[in-house]
């Protein structure tokens with residue numbers, strides 16, 4: 086098992102101390118693509134942020150294991166080093182830093198500190214070709230003036246360069262047009278292989294159309310209340326979460 090979450094409870098660390106995850110279980114094997122869907126406010130982003138040990142949340146009980154390590158109390162740097170990548174819902178822009186600079190330092194920091202600029206740029210260009218990114222991209226400032234789709238392409242490029250064991254994509258498709266969603270799903274397919282896993286948090290079926298999804302989970306009120314195959318996502322698209330909300334409100 087690559088990721089194994091056991092009976093996880095979290096609360097927010099602000100004065101509200103809100104209980105958010107309430108006994109969540111999730112197991113992902115190497116080579117699998119999992120999808121989490123659920124109503125707004127059900128705890129999806131909290132789950133992603135808690136896996137990455139965001140200071141906004143405190144784990145009050147339960148455990149998170151990744152690739153044989155107990156990461157329940159690990160810090161985000163160590164978690165990233167073990168091989169988890171997380172996409173941001175709203176990627177940052179960095180004026181004054183080119184994409185070439187940013188991505189080169191990403192490689193130097195995370196993959197090989199001794200790599201030459203030449204070899205780093207070769208790595209970047211190789212992945213850019215796979216994603217059909219124009220070479221003018223390298224001299225543009227990092228995400229500055231990028232469309233939503235271009236930012237996501239940039240994020241997928243970072244994913245390809247870092248080549249983590251687990252990619253967590255939190256609503257990486259929201260607000261994107263159909264072409265940009267295709268770019269994201271193509272990127273996921275380029276990245277994905279039998280050794281690595283992907284956890285996609287999404288509201289829409291569009292991104293799932295081109296992916297071979299192994300499991301779909303419905304998260305309601307801090308718990309996964311139903312898991313199934315890709316058909317479950319289609320059912321949600323047709324019927325919404327109504328009946329699951331109802332079941333949960335007894």
Ligand SMILES: Nc1ncnc2c1ncn2[C@@H]1O[C@H](COP(=O)(O)OP(=O)(O)O)[C@@H](O)[C@H]1O
Nearest residue numbers: 097099101103105125126127128129130131141
């Ligand atoms: N840092 C926080 N402090 C207080 N409440 C929070 C915090 N983060 C999230 N929440 C609340 O927890 C619930 C789950 O939020 P979130 O995980 O963002 O939901 P989702 O991503 O499923 O829409 C929401 O009611 C949200 O308002």
Ligand SMILES: [Mg+2]
Nearest residue numbers: 129130131256
């Ligand atoms: Mg969210």
